[in-house]
Amino acid sequence: MNAVDLAKTAYGARSAPVRTARDTEYALFVRVTQKLKTASGAGAAGVGALAEALHENRRLWMVLATGVADRDNALPPALRAQLFYLHEFVVAHSRKVLRGEAAAEVLVDINTAVMRGLSSGGGGR
Numbered sequence: 445m446n447a448v449d450l451a452k453t454a455y456g457a458r459s460a461p462v463r464t465a466r467d468t469e470y471a472l473f474v475r476v477t478q479k480l481k482t483a484s485g486a487g488a489a490g491v492g493a494l495a496e497a498l499h500e501n502r503r504l505w506m507v508l509a510t511g512v513a514d515r516d517n518a519l520p521p522a523l524r525a526q527l528f529y530l531h532e533f534v535v536a537h538s539r540k541v542l543r544g545e546a547a548a549e550v551l552v553d554i555n556t557a558v559m560r561g562l563s564s565g566g567g568g569r
Contacts, residue, residue, distance in 0.1 A: 469508075470562040476501050477555040484541075484548035494548065498538045501551060505531040530554060 463471075480501060483494035509531035511517060512524040519527075534554065540546035 466562055470559055472504055473555050473559045473562065476504050477552055480548050480552050495542060498541060502535055502538055505534045
């Protein structure tokens with residue numbers, strides 16, 4: 445390979461598209477939700493994986509709640525309030541799942557609904 449070929453490789457067009465904030469949020473929700481689905485379907489053998497998936501899901505929702513609580517957030521106030529409420533629900537329901545008092549499917553359903561909103565372009569971002 446000569447210098448011209450090296451330059452083309454180094455400075456050529458990128459093959460990966462640029463991601464928007466919405467794309468990044470969507471990808472995070474997909475990853476965490478898949479972990480929740482897999483871990484919740486593993487039964488007693490997957491308790492550790494379920495605890496880890498619940499922790500990651502709560503962290504994702506904490507970041508989201510922090511963002512919607514910011515007064516400079518561009519989302520409509522009603523949507524911000526709904527998302528913050530969902531964060532509180534996710535935290536409380538996760539505790540119940542860890543205690544064996546509830547199933548993780550509700551959390552998967554909530555995340556899936558958010559992913560639909562992110563993929564449809566709704567939300568005013």
